[in-house]
Amino acid sequence: MSGVLVLVGHIAGQVSRSSLELLTLARRLGNPIAVCAGTADDEVVKTLGRYGAERVHLIESDELEEYPVAWVRAVADLAADVQPQAVLTESTPDGREIAARLAVRLGGGVLTDAVDVQAGPLGPVVTQWAFAAGYTVTSRVVRGIPIIAVKSNAVVPAEAPVTPSITRSGLQLDEAARRTRVLSRTVRESTGRPQLTEADIVVSGGRGLGGAEQFELIENLADALGGAVGASRAAVDSGWYAHAHQVGQTGVTVSPQLYIAVGISGAIQHRAGMQTSKTIVAVNKDPDAPIFELADYGVVGDLFQVMPQLVDEIARRRA
Amino acid sequence: MKIVVCVKYVPDMSSQPRFTAEHRVDRAGGQLSELDEYAVEQALRVVDAVPGTHVTHLTVGPPAAAEALRKALAMGGDAAVHVSDEAIAGSDAPATALILAAALRRLEPDLVLCAMASTDSGTSLVPAMLAEHLELPQLTFAGEVTFEPTGGTVRVRRDTAQEVRHLEAALPAVVSVTDRIGEPRYPSFKGIMAAKKKSLETWTLADLGVPADQVGAAARTVVDEITARPARAAGTIVPDDGEGGRLLADFLSTQKFI
Numbered sequence: 001m002s003g004v005l006v007l008v009g010h011i012a013g014q015v016s017r018s019s020l021e022l023l024t025l026a027r028r029l030g031n032p033i034a035v036c037a038g039t040a041d042d043e044v045v046k047t048l049g050r051y052g053a054e055r056v057h058l059i060e061s062d063e064l065e066e067y068p069v070a071w072v073r074a075v076a077d078l079a080a081d082v083q084p085q086a087v088l089t090e091s092t093p094d095g096r097e098i099a100a101r102l103a104v105r106l107g108g109g110v111l112t113d114a115v116d117v118q119a120g121p122l123g124p125v126v127t128q129w130a131f132a133a134g135y136t137v138t139s140r141v142v143r144g145i146p147i148i149a150v151k152s153n154a155v156v157p158a159e160a161p162v163t164p165s166i167t168r169s170g171l172q173l174d175e176a177a178r179r180t181r182v183l184s185r186t187v188r189e190s191t192g193r194p195q196l197t198e199a200d201i202v203v204s205g206g207r208g209l210g211g212a213e214q215f216e217l218i219e220n221l222a223d224a225l226g227g228a229v230g231a232s233r234a235a236v237d238s239g240w241y242a243h244a245h246q247v248g249q250t251g252v253t254v255s256p257q258l259y260i261a262v263g264i265s266g267a268i269q270h271r272a273g274m275q276t277s278k279t280i281v282a283v284n285k286d287p288d289a290p291i292f293e294l295a296d297y298g299v300v301g302d303l304f305q306v307m308p309q310l311v312d313e314i315a316r317r318r319a
Numbered sequence: 320m321k322i323v324v325c326v327k328y329v330p331d332m333s334s335q336p337r338f339t340a341e342h343r344v345d346r347a348g349g350q351l352s353e354l355d356e357y358a359v360e361q362a363l364r365v366v367d368a369v370p371g372t373h374v375t376h377l378t379v380g381p382p383a384a385a386e387a388l389r390k391a392l393a394m395g396g397d398a399a400v401h402v403s404d405e406a407i408a409g410s411d412a413p414a415t416a417l418i419l420a421a422a423l424r425r426l427e428p429d430l431v432l433c434a435m436a437s438t439d440s441g442t443s444l445v446p447a448m449l450a451e452h453l454e455l456p457q458l459t460f461a462g463e464v465t466f467e468p469t470g471g472t473v474r475v476r477r478d479t480a481q482e483v484r485h486l487e488a489a490l491p492a493v494v495s496v497t498d499r500i501g502e503p504r505y506p507s508f509k510g511i512m513a514a515k516k517k518s519l520e521t522w523t524l525a526d527l528g529v530p531a532d533q534v535g536a537a538a539r540t541v542v543d544e545i546t547a548r549p550a551r552a553a554g555t556i557v558p559d560d561g562e563g564g565r566l567l568a569d570f571l572s573t574q575k576f577i
Binding site: 069072092093096097099100101103104105107108109110111112113125129130131132133134135136137138139140141142143144176179180181182183184185186187188195196197201225243244249250252257258268275276279280281283287292293294295296297298299300301302305306307308309310311312313314317318 | 332333336354411412413416435436438439440441442443444445446447448450451452454455456457458459460462474477478479480481482483484485486487488489492497498499537538539540541542543544545546547548551552554555556557558559561563564565566567568570571572574576577
């Protein structure tokens, strides 16, 4: 078994759920080596070990925050040393940027938006959903190190405790890395609701809501069910809800246990972001809305009547 | 300022995609990728703001990909370059980036504009790969772009679920833009007519000095299987006769969500 590099993220001692998913997948391919920024935080190292990181490699520099491209050199140097079976990153903008540059630098092949990774006789077998999630594609890297960017929610994180060894390196900030500089980062206020990509239940609102105030109906149902709030592109473009909540091709792709679409017609760009949800419910006044083709249960009617009745009914049944 | 917009000829995503025996996407009857229109628009806004800006649209693809360049030229811009060669068929993102980078070395732009992703493969890899090949800064997934022509720097705002980030780089740079950046203009009749007179050059791999054995069949990834996801079983659709909310609660109860 040889090493699998896993690029992990953590904020204030909290390892991201996506990172734990990457470690869980990495164990199928080899011995996970977690690569992370910063100094050895006991909590972080403990968590990574609990999810099977046999080694934690720390890049001890706070300049990664300002010069994100510097990750590439750090990971490339490590890859030259370890000769890993694969490199796993999150399929986020940052993760894909690193994957892209690494592929050029290492001569590796890269696959993005993986929803599953399995070990195969010829290397990792990667499953993706393509063309608005209408197709399932399995692919492999056939030349160079496989670099795989994995979508969140690809797997349920599973513990496999080990005591990791710790290695450290500084940061070689070359001229190329200095050329892209972060001026500022503003972390979004937590809404107290679960993250869209991680939630088991997502309630989304669209054009049918008619305004920003009416999103309260969506939030009330989301809170009654302990879910996250999503929005269609039309609602986001109208300025009714923050772009970070946009579900669809150019927003977030979600695959929860339950997706409730309210006042959303179901354009292909929206379907691309939610049609792999396990159960889909739709409320829309237009019986011909394409969203009903996906719905396991749909109500054709006025959402302003249906939604409050549903929230009251949930409260009544729980009382 | 000299801008090159990288564009892609993709299948019409509103119809069912077709695949070849080699698991490649059949791009017949395609179009300019809709997300590329935002990158073209951004280039044209610089033209409006900074006199003397020159815009070239660049694509890699089969002969029909010239269609995408024509559409971009009809929106605006000065010239187009089409890299086309039989050996390119089947290229993956690294091979495509290698070819585009070779063309960009020849064109020497101050700014390379791309979309956030193609609408067909949607990997978002190419802009960062170009930056790596050309040793340029990368400002990707930009929802806002501002230029300081005097200082020769570009700043972008990137929104993610976790944060809002502002990045900066000196030109030359690679910038990819999202569909939040500003609605693309429609080609006017005048624009469509003017596009017919604009220069559209076709370059081969030999013209660029890119060895044929590094692209196309040299792809570093293979697709083993493509299967259409089974259609979802038809659900229960009920009209609201005043009980819609309660019926929905019943459904959620039976599914154990309440």
